[in-house]
Amino acid sequence: TGHEVGHIKESFDRRMAKLVLAVVGYGHFFIEHNKGHHRDVATPGDPATWRMGENIYSFATREIPGAFKRAWELEEVRQERSGKSVWSVDNEILQPVIITVALYSALLSFFGPIMLIFLPIQMAFGWWQLTSANYIEHYGLLREKLPNGKYEHQKPYHSWNSNHIMSNLIVFPVQRHWDH
Secondary structure (H helix, E strand, C coil): CHHHHCCCCCHHHHHHHHHHHHHCCCCCHHHHHHHHHHHHCCCCCCCCCCCCCCCHHHHHHHHHHHHHHHHHHHHHHHHHHCCCCCCCCCCCCHHHHHHHHHHHHHHHHHHCCCHHHHHHHHHHHHHHHHHHHHHHHCCCCCCCECCCCCECCCCHHHCCCCCCHHHHHHCCCCCCHHHC
């Protein structure tokens, strides 16, 4: 849900996407996916594009840290353009981090140390869901590099799609991945 709502331009929806992603401690996905992955999909520079023959475990160990690194770099550039420090409260990576820390602290204080078991499990599950989606949606797809050094424009065949009613209802239109 955080993935799909993150594509909507209204500020309320963008805040909700950050909130949903903050619940699993993956708020940087909002920046990386919309500003990095959409630009670089199906190129070697995209950590969220699965390389031909790569298993899901090696993909995850490349994609998860690569996505955070690229999100931080993108946000650092945005903050510099605005004349602000990367540590500003306007940093759209730090905002969900603050929410995650506050939420997890509240849950720990209310439910006690037992949450130290459940919070990492639900966090890992959320991360795995997003990583698994990226793994499947772009398996082995590569855009052609043009003579000018740029990559061809993205086309529907640069992601895998499944236009079925049931999958549409279950995964919040993410199965028609190319059209977002």
